[in-house]
Amino acid sequence: MKKILLPTFVLISFLSNAQSIEEKIAKKACECVAQKAEIGDDAYRNCIADIVKDAIAKEEDAKTREELNTVEGLMTLLPKVKSLLPEICDKAKGQKSDDKEKIFYSDSKIESAQNAYIIAKDFMRNGQHKLAIENFLMAIKRDENFVLAYDDLAVCYRKLEKYNDAIKYYKKSLEIYPEGDFALMNIAVVYSLKSDFKTAIGYYEKLIQYHPNNAEGYFGAGKNYFLLKNYEKALNNIFTAHRIYIEENSQYAKDSELVIGAIYQKMLEENKEELFKKIAKEHDIQLD
Template sequence: MKRILVLGILLTGGFFAKAQETAVRIAENACKCIESVRTIEPDSLQAQINQCISSASASVILNGPDEERKKYTTVQGIQSLLQSSMEVLFEQCPNYRNAVINIKTVEYYTLSKDENANKAYLKGNTYAEVKEYGAAIKEYLKAIAIDSLFIFALDNTAICYRKTSDYTNAEKYYKKSLQVFPQGDVALLNIAGICLFKKQNEKALEYFKQLRFYHPHNAEGYFGIAKVSFEAQEYEEALDNAFRAYRIYSENKSPYVEDGKKLIAIIYNTLKEKNKLDLFNQKAKQYNISFEGSN
């Protein structure tokens, strides 16, 4: 009986391994196709992405061996393969990942389809503007009760709780926001900030890494990782991310460029004290950034 069970596991494992190989080939072909997509209009973008995935799937399956084609003759088999391919795409194809997140951002970072939810939300904004955060929270919660997927209301509820130093509820509502939109940059950045305030650096680092992964053009993910890594005395990681953050701030003419400079100066002075400026100079050269240092 044990021999039969082991054989079954081996055969099943072999099938899944081959299925994963097929999914990877589809993802690679689809990614090349998606690189050529130029539109940013959500509906058109989604349609072209779907076409790329369909074409890649058909090409890989039809040009594969007969044995492989037979595995995907059922609707369930094809759907499972497509799901696996899209998961690989999201992890390994930045163009696809960016497109998906852009589509979701347009979908979620907007007013509710329910006018009553919008009325409560906008009333909450009026209270928040004059720092009446308790009243604002009541209105935002009314909006959420009407539309539980209302990201603006969820994020603003968390922001107001944070303004009143209620970090437990702030974290709670940022997590609710991430349950709806896991790639939301507002919730990821702010929940990371709460974790830093609570001295939960490992949790903060995880959220900052998600922010960097999902939003590679947002400097805040890099900046947060640099700060946490510096505190952990992981200086190479800190420098890599500090220089990337500074570059993005500079390119975008962000007012936070001075924060980027200050962090780099702190790292510089620390490495100078530790007689490790070779590492700093190496990284500065790598990112083509000149820095005179600070006393």
């Protein structure tokens, strides 16, 4: 028999189209959700339950089938499926950000992981960060998709000034939930502490991209642009943050005022007062 050699591009195309079991379930659930009058937890549950059972039964890989037929396997699978729905379902897209936040910033469904997390949080509150780290590591070992545990683990390393470890676990968190505002904001802070202002700005700008109404992204980016002496971008971001703080009646408006004052003094020293006034006018900022 003659062997047929498939062109490389055909093979790559085939592999890229292979679907995970989560994607298969989400696709079928999307068809079910589309027929619902309203989108909500009940709709998701009703659509997913029977589809999951059928998909597991038909799964060709015996190891995957065995893993998913456990409580832990199901508890790991279901959040993944639910998080995929807003990506592929037109009807669910409007709830994408809120739904994802509820899914990923939630307790673990795996009891042993949640118990370890609760113990770790107690140690963390008492400033016993090394003991907290041990228990957070135990939590993520038992639930590898436990975003809150990764975030708090990174916080503990940051408190101990182990910045590279903090970055490692914030990145782990963002691998699972790229839009996570907590991890995006705090990894940016850690890079600032390491004086890596360009990388910090990159994460603040991701925070702005995913959460355009969150003033912290603009405020953080503005401060780091200021440290890089890019006054124009610094002002554009700080003025935007200041406007949001004012609209929210936030106490942090005082912080943005202080930074604006510092930028003004620096630009005054460098004979760039007119540029400051021009950017302020563009943002409808009234100067005394």
